[in-house]
Amino acid sequence: MIEFLQQLIDGFSQGAIYALIALGYTMVFGVLRFINFAHGDVFMLGAFAGLYLGPRTLKLFGAGPSYIGAAAVMLLAMLVCAVIGIIIERLCYRPLRERPKLTVLITAIGVSLFLENFGQFIFGANPKSFPELINNRAFELPEWWGQFSALTITISQVLVVAVTLVLLIAMRHIVLHTRMGMAMRALSFNPVAASLMGINTDVVISFTFGLGSALAGAAGILISIQQPSIDPLMGVNAGLKAFVAAVLGGIGNLPGAALGGILIGLLEYIVVGYVSPTYRDAIVFGVLILILLVKPTGLLGSSEREKV
């Protein structure tokens, strides 16, 4: 029982990370209708941005780990990732906007492979130790909880869930209540009409990429606080899982991405606990295939049909 609850807790916080990455997939898909395969690698770059900028930034806010310092590092990493995302879009995807989607997908795979391998070349293939941004420790649960006091909830887990929640609400606000958000929605609805209505599609698309990449950057920092060992290939798996999460929730749908992320996180931990760790990936991918076959629009997505 305790084990099961612990798995739910851990799965939930891992799921929150997937949710953050999935939000980026979903936003880009919502606006551009294509899968940014390199998104998971932007997440990796976020973690490495934290690795290099972390210690220097922390020094500005006093010597040791601090929340304000961690927040600053996260914002910096988000900024770096946003810039990288915008550059990737500008160089690799924008010239292909009028081409078939497959061309763009292949390019995105190329970008992803490039980031991974160039990352290994530059950062080295070895896992790197991530600096301590906050004093991570477990909450002491009160004695009177009986056997449940053996459960462990760490500060970083609470932090991950809280930050994800805040960012999700912020995203919803941006998409629903700002001019830029309105432009994004218009673009996702009908790009041609949107540009005819005076919306600068290039700016909106850049903004979307920047925003999505910033979220991946935030996820990169959060995961590194929780699991302080980072390597250039860390984005491959996380990216794929987050993609599955986005599809599960209904790609193009923000709350769907969050829901999908949590569900995938929980599923992973339950598989690890009760089936076998070696089947974890296979089962998650099985879920993806199942979803796409049974309800391709995902749990919260709405359907579209091809016009003839």
Next chain:
Amino acid sequence: MSDPLLQLENATVQFGGLKAVADLSFQIDAGELVGLIGPNGAGKTTVFNLITGVYQTTSGQIFFDKKSVVGRRPYKITARGIARTFQNIRLFASLSVFDNVRCACNMHLAHGISHSLWRGAGFSKEEAQVEKDVMELLEIFGLDGERDMMCRSLPYGDQRRLEIVRALATRPKLLLLDEPAAGMNPTEKVELMKLIRFTQKKFKLAVLLVEHDMKVVMGICERIVVLDYGQKIAEGTPAQIRSDSKVIAAYLGKETVDA
């Protein structure tokens, strides 16, 4: 009266809350040339998609040759004898003119994969027959000279004609034409009208024509069905339709007739 070739009985299709086609009933007899008109968004193309199986009816029935086509895959419906063209030309972009038409002969082949791999005498004979059939069709429509051109480099009018040729290669009994005159100039339109009539006679076809250009529709159709908001508001000869008050209201009430 003989049995109709195509018969729609209360055909209805619903997308979400919207009834794109509601309780539509009409019929077409063999060899008849029927027009289907209506203002923009009236559901004309949707009717085509229902008949050809691209969309499924929510309720109601569609019979072709006395058998229901509801729930059949599009290629099976084509095999039964319904061929179509598309509003926004859908030729096989990377194939030559010849190959575009050749693809439509696919379903009449007696042999499949083993044949194309082994390439025995039967294969050569069949391929020669296909080539002969295709070239005959292309000749009739004056496209034989463009045999090896990529279809996307054809002029617009030729692309429209090629789509009709391709549809005819499936040897249909009923041909559905979706706005064949769109984008044509008046001279081309006159040519097209001749072509449609000629095709109907030559291949002994029934034709269902969706068209915005009233001159074309009134000029060649024997009977016209008018749709508005997915519902049939009138049916009759061109003369009857021209004077129908509902039809006039439907067109004038919203926008002028497309010229």
Next chain:
Amino acid sequence: MLPSTFLKTSIALLAAGTLALAQDEIPVGEFASLTGGSASFGQSSHKGTALAIDEINAGGGVLGKKLKLIFEDDQSLAGQPATIVRKLISQDKVVAVLGEVASSKSLEAAPICQQNKVPMISPASTNPKVTEVGDYIFRVCFIDPFQGTVMSKFALSKGWKKVAILTDVKQDYSVGLAEFFVKHFNANGGQVVKEQKYSTGDKDFKAQLTSIKVTKPDAIFIPGYYAEVSLIARQAKLLGIKVPLLGGDGWVGDSLLKVAGTALDGSFFSCHFSADDKSPSTQGFVDKYKAKYGAVPDDMAALGYDSAMILAAAIKTAGTTEGDKLRVAIGATKAHKGITGTITLDEKRNAQKPAVILGIGNGAFQFVETVAP
């Protein structure tokens, strides 16, 4: 179908890549993962090997000739070792092949060496199957069963009777170590109180650790690789688990302590060599390695070094580089004073040698004891 001129040109280009060997050189082949996923092991073993070859040549070489090390990178990719070893044997005419660390890579190369009757010495593939491929395949490290048994003995000697096990089920290595640990431990009065699993690439182990924690073990045996072990250690500390962690040579990796920090203090693991060993030969090796590469050598480097040294010694004994005689000479290696201990190759071509047990304190390795086979 293929323009033959193109093929010829490409082959000519390929051939141009390998320089003709001088008559007074003995070519020795090496393959290692210098890039890709397991690059950290491969680079270390390669550095150790290269250092040994330099040293041999500085000492006048063998049979009056210098050794020439021809190394290739298999990029940690399956499919590469076979091609590389064929190149080394046929094009570079190497007399023997050194490599690899990962057992799966050695297993791919071994049949080809065996068929071509070229001896192959693996520095660090611990899977028993590797040397079972044939009589030309050797290794200078101990094998998985031995290591599992060593750690069991060590735990019992410390008086730890209740041990929990956390296995990486994705690694044959880890499963093998755990299996032999359990066998020996249970047979000798110990009790395995909990067996938990994880798999390579996992980052969160709290659920497994929680269930281990409630069984109150005296120690936890984690025969995994350093990347996961360092995270496990941190999370165990977070959960308030204070018992020592035990492990095998998979723990060796320069990021183990960097990531784990002080979380591993009080833990022990078995490995091949200790840089703290005060013996002159070890210190000599450590100094030379530091001078050349600016870093403290790890196990893989020491094993790479020993594999080259054993080969050189065997060439000397055999008095020839001819495959069959060289094979016999390598197989006859007895009490070779290596950096990783005194090595004797048994009839199964596996190294019989002691394991070193290191402890961790104040975020550094400390030599604890040597356990003989």
Next chain:
Amino acid sequence: MDKWPKSILIAVLLGCLIGSPFVFQINPYYYDILLGIGISIILAASLNLVNGYTGQFSLGHAGFMGIGAYASSWVTLSYGYCLGANTTSTTTVFLLALLGGGLMAGIAGLMVGVPSLRLKGDYLAIVTLAFNEIIKGVIQNAEPLGAQRGLGGMVQHTNFFWTFGFAALTVYVVVHLVNSTYGRGFLAVRDDEIAAEAMGINTTKYKVLAFVLGAFFAGIAGGLYAHFKQFIHPEGFNFLRSVDIVVMVILGGMGNTAGVCFAAVLLTILPEFLRSVSHYTWLPLWLQQIAENRMILYSLLLIVLMLTRPQGLFGGLGMPRRRKDVEK
């Protein structure tokens, strides 16, 4: 190539048979590369049927290759006692093993082909990738197949004759299939599925057929690979291997068999060429290092190719143009 008679296939096969004793004489390293080229041609030409001609985007070809490799190895390892007996029984068992591997892969292809009926473009790509990972995951857990250890002990039966014989057969099948009235259906499905259905083409049958045939030949390639390397490991059939094959198809030009075969040759030789470049000590160090990291070059190649020549180096029938209405 429209009128290729069978005799050309027979000529190539005879050529392989006559040529093989001579080819045996060459340096085993070149022989290794040569067989690698043959296997790449089978993989690329068969993937070209799926991705190039039928317009389905499969990112899981290595998975089928893996199934073929494992299935055929299982056969030869289980019936190993027949192998040594004499040439006839050895050849029979080996051929049966290859065909068995191909069939198993074909069945898996059927399982992937069926989802392809409901999915398009990038969704399909992801699903095939997922299948690739699932296949790998199942092998990793299959104890009789060596699980994580990998599977060894196969004897090298793959030779020049079998490799290039099957390569010729694959090219023959793909080219002949596509160059017939029947086979034009593949191209019609690629260009416009809805129009193809409206022309009486059973798109389901064509898509599934493409997947099954593509997987079958990938399985054969896997069998040849396993009996050539003599050791196989689940990681050898991962997503990156699939990308390798996809790059061959894209570089050669989707739907251009000659170009794709040429790209397969080129991309099999390239890493070996880069290997020697990485030893040229007179080159600047960073260039040597880049040459060592061939994946960096591959990925850059992919990006630049897509930006400048999406139709591939050698043209090809080209991808269908973007249609505005389909994008909605």
